[in-house]
Amino acid sequence: MLNYFSLLDMPVAVDLDRALLDLQYREQQLRWHPDRFAAAPAAERQQALQRTSLLNDAYLVLKTPLRRAEHLVELLGDGVTHNARLPIDFLEQQLSARESLESAAEAHDRQAVEVLRKTAEASASERWSRLREQIAEHDLSSARVSLQELQFLHKFVEEVERLEERWLDS
Amino acid sequence: MVLFSIAEPGQGSARQVVRRKRAVGIDLGTTNSLVAVAKEGRARVLPDAHGNRLLPSLVRFFEDAVPLVGDQALAADGGTLVSSSKRLLGRGLSDINYPLPYALQAADDGGMVQIRTEAGPVSPVQVGAEILKALAGRAEDALGGSIDGVVITVPAYFDEAQRQSTQAAARIAGLNVLRLLSEPTAAAVAYGLDQRLTGTVVIYDLGGGTFDVSLMRLDQGVFTVVATGGNSALGGDDFDRVIADWLLQESGQPCGSKEDYRLLLQQARAAKHQLSTAEQARVQIGSWQGSLDRAKLQQLIDPLLDQTLLACRRVLRDAGLQVGDISDVVLVGGSTRTPRVRERVKQLFGREPLSSLDPDEVVALGAALQADLLVGNKYGDAALLLDVIPLSLGIETMGGLMERIVPRNSTIPVVRAQEFTTFKDGQTAMSLHVYQGERELVSDCRSLARFDLRGIPPMVAGAARVRVTFQIDADGLLQVQAEELTSGVKNSVVVKPSFGLEETQIAAMIRSSMESAALDKAQRSLRERRVEALRHLEALHAALQQDGATLLDDDERSALERAMRELDAATVGTDARLIETLTEQLNALSRDFAGRRMDAGIRAALAGQQIDAIGE
Numbered sequence: 070m071l072n073y074f075s076l077l078d079m080p081v082a083v084d085l086d087r088a089l090l091d092l093q094y095r096e097q098q099l100r101w102h103p104d105r106f107a108a109a110p111a112a113e114r115q116q117a118l119q120r121t122s123l124l125n126d127a128y129l130v131l132k133t134p135l136r137r138a139e140h141l142v143e144l145l146g147d148g149v150t151h152n153a154r155l156p157i158d159f160l161e162q163q164l165s166a167r168e169s170l171e172s173a174a175e176a177h178d179r180q181a182v183e184v185l186r187k188t189a190e191a192s193a194s195e196r197w198s199r200l201r202e203q204i205a206e207h208d209l210s211s212a213r214v215s216l217q218e219l220q221f222l223h224k225f226v227e228e229v230e231r232l233e234e235r236w237l238d239s
Numbered sequence: 240m241v242l243f244s245i246a247e248p249g250q251g252s253a254r255q256v257v258r259r260k261r262a263v264g265i266d267l268g269t270t271n272s273l274v275a276v277a278k279e280g281r282a283r284v285l286p287d288a289h290g291n292r293l294l295p296s297l298v299r300f301f302e303d304a305v306p307l308v309g310d311q312a313l314a315a316d317g318g319t320l321v322s323s324s325k326r327l328l329g330r331g332l333s334d335i336n337y338p339l340p341y342a343l344q345a346a347d348d349g350g351m352v353q354i355r356t357e358a359g360p361v362s363p364v365q366v367g368a369e370i371l372k373a374l375a376g377r378a379e380d381a382l383g384g385s386i387d388g389v390v391i392t393v394p395a396y397f398d399e400a401q402r403q404s405t406q407a408a409a410r411i412a413g414l415n416v417l418r419l420l421s422e423p424t425a426a427a428v429a430y431g432l433d434q435r436l437t438g439t440v441v442i443y444d445l446g447g448g449t450f451d452v453s454l455m456r457l458d459q460g461v462f463t464v465v466a467t468g469g470n471s472a473l474g475g476d477d478f479d480r481v482i483a484d485w486l487l488q489e490s491g492q493p494c495g496s497k498e499d500y501r502l503l504l505q506q507a508r509a510a511k512h513q514l515s516t517a518e519q520a521r522v523q524i525g526s527w528q529g530s531l532d533r534a535k536l537q538q539l540i541d542p543l544l545d546q547t548l549l550a551c552r553r554v555l556r557d558a559g560l561q562v563g564d565i566s567d568v569v570l571v572g573g574s575t576r577t578p579r580v581r582e583r584v585k586q587l588f589g590r591e592p593l594s595s596l597d598p599d600e601v602v603a604l605g606a607a608l609q610a611d612l613l614v615g616n617k618y619g620d621a622a623l624l625l626d627v628i629p630l631s632l633g634i635e636t637m638g639g640l641m642e643r644i645v646p647r648n649s650t651i652p653v654v655r656a657q658e659f660t661t662f663k664d665g666q667t668a669m670s671l672h673v674y675q676g677e678r679e680l681v682s683d684c685r686s687l688a689r690f691d692l693r694g695i696p697p698m699v700a701g702a703a704r705v706r707v708t709f710q711i712d713a714d715g716l717l718q719v720q721a722e723e724l725t726s727g728v729k730n731s732v733v734v735k736p737s738f739g740l741e742e743t744q745i746a747a748m749i750r751s752s753m754e755s756a757a758l759d760k761a762q763r764s765l766r767e768r769r770v771e772a773l774r775h776l777e778a779l780h781a782a783l784q785q786d787g788a789t790l791l792d793d794d795e796r797s798a799l800e801r802a803m804r805e806l807d808a809a810t811v812g813t814d815a816r817l818i819e820t821l822t823e824q825l826n827a828l829s830r831d832f833a834g835r836r837m838d839a840g841i842r843a844a845l846a847g848q849q850i851d852a853i854g855e
Binding site: 095098099102103104105107108118119121122123125126128129234 | 418
């Protein structure tokens with residue numbers, strides 16, 4: 070599978086230097102963008118188009134922490150994607166958090182929503198530390214569980230943000 | 240130190256002269272259009288022969304003559320005057336729910352709306368082509384030769400159908416399009432290259448018919464569009480409309496015809512312009528007299544401005560940025576001249592917006608800078624533009640749901656693939672319907688295209704693996720491919736929007752444009768011959784009156800007068816060749832007379848001189 074880290078000349082790691090990433094992306098775009106090949110033969114133009122499309126994908130994945138971690142775990146596992154089995158107590162926690170969010174939304178209880186957001190964010194940051202250790206120890210099956218839990222938490226926080234935006238607009 | 244310079248034999252001077260390529264930027268606006276050219280990082284707008292920089296986006300169509308464009312269209316009478324046609328590009332009849340000073344009709348194939356004119360039904364694409372031709376002609380006159388390529392700007396919010404219609408218009412006008420560029424992006428290029436602006440910049444672009452807001456990062460020659468938003472049916476024309484409606488209500492005057500409403504809109508616009516500098520504007524409609532002040536204008540347009548500010552906040556959120564992250568706000572578009580617009584923008588961003596470049600010209604200037612780069616005229620720092628798609632692209636899935644394949648604000652070019660499967664046993668074909676928009680149901684999104692993948696080998700439901708690939712190039716144009724992976728059956732389409740034009744329609748328009756170009760030339764030459772003949776006749780009349788009796792005998796005089804009558808009669812007709820021949824004939828006949836007049840003149844002058852000399 071395609072290694073986005075090497076495509077952008079970045080070290081393969083969970084955490085990366087954002088300024089360096091931006092710089093590498095810019096350098097590569099300056100070199101490969103179709104505008105640089107406006108007068109080139111069709112085959113070269115097509116190549117430039119494909120190359121920059123890949124660069125854009127790679128940049129999007131690497132600059133988004135969760136997607137970057139997913140890509141990394143996929144690379145370490147030779148491209149195998151497993152659906153991890155999530156612990157039942159985590160799923161139950163998520164269900165009750167969602168129910169609380171719905172009733173807080175109905176009641177327009179901004180404080181309760183804020184508490185739910187903080188809890189989810191704390192829970193996510195705990196899983197990020199776990200994930201870093203799991204990747205360091207090459208424990209991929211545990212890393213996949215952490216990743217999936219992070220996805221749940223991420224979606225939850227997104228929902229809270231959407232709700233807060235609706236309140237902001239009205 | 241170079242002591243000798245050795246050149247290859249036959250090469251002469253080692254320096255080779257390469258012709259600088261002529262590329263221009265065109266801002267094809269709803270109300271006004273412009274053309275600009277750039278050289279070594281500086282851009283300038285090209286005026287017409289009278290020094291006008293803006294070309295009103297107006298075309299007047301006649302039953303039996305070539306259309307007139309711009310100020311000429313405005314000055315002429317008769318025919319059908321088409322304005323604001325940009326708002327009709329890539330739109331169906333049912334999309335147009337506001338009054339226009341001309342009539343529309345549905346196309347035979349139910350595609351893009353058509354305008355009823357004296358010259359017959361005209362597509363908005365043809366109107367655009369006429370304006371582009373006029374601008375290209377202006378550029379050719381100014382630069383002294385044919386144009387190698389153009390960059391044309393479009394509102395960031397333009398969807399696929401509107402972009403493709405713009406490209407079609409350029410093809411009909413015979414132009415080579417280097418790139419379609421978003422208007423706010425072009426404005427940012429102008430500020431980035433010309434004014435050396437850096438950081439995260441908001442471009443607030445309120446034109447005649449569209450509103451765009453873009454967030455861009457300007458950084459060491461790389462300009463990245465971070466997010467865009469806006470409304471493709473909101474602009475200064477709407478200010479005019481709310482003012483006109485208010486005037487109508489206040490005055491209690493009836494507004495019977497479309498012509499009445501057009502005049503009312505003109506008055507509304509004039510009042511709006513007055514209020515940019517004055518506190519109050521007087522208006523007279525029929526016998527009614529009244530006035531509009533700034534406070535009232537504010538009250539009328541604030542709801543419209545609220546919509547634009549909401550879009551600004553949404554764009555900030557999309558980019559995950561706060562107001563405090565913004566280093567500058569740039570105003571673009573003639574409608575930002577309204578003081579209330581500046582005021583509201585300043586309130587939202589907490590800083591004075593920039594408008595050091597003329598808001599009417601900045602888009603064309605940026606387009607010209609980009610055109611110069613794209614055509615290969617390199618200079619100094621390399622500049623690169625990374626643009627995004629303004630609206631999500633996807634396909635319809637079971638239950639009329641929109642499955643997003645490329646989300647909006649994705650940097651282009653972009654290639655994205657997604658796999659789908661069959662839902663019936665033995666299903667051998669799959670219909671793919673491509674949509675553009677942000678809503679969950681396809682019925683709320685805009686249909687772009689529909690195509691079939693056939694020849695899938697019969698399998699149980701869910702066994703086929705159909706990979707659908709969306710490829711969007713640097714112009715933002717979409718190509719969709721579908722492939723069944725187990726059998727390798729493929730099909731692809733370059734997306735032809737439902738409200739676009741068929742290739743055959745475009746070809747027919749290009750043909751008719753070339754024919755009308757020939758007709759145009761013939762008409763111009765007829766006009767020139769007529770003018771020349773009439774000038775000649777007038778001069779001869781004057782000469783005959785003065786010297787005919789003394790310098791010509793009766794035969795000479797009657798022959799000359801007969802030739803003059805013949806030419807005079809011919810100038811009323813349309814035969815340019817006949818006028819030319821008769822003019823030449825008259826020239827030959829009058830040559831002798833002219834010679835004698837000159838001799839007599841010299842004699843008289845010499846005689847005069849002698850008298851003077853004696854007098855001294």
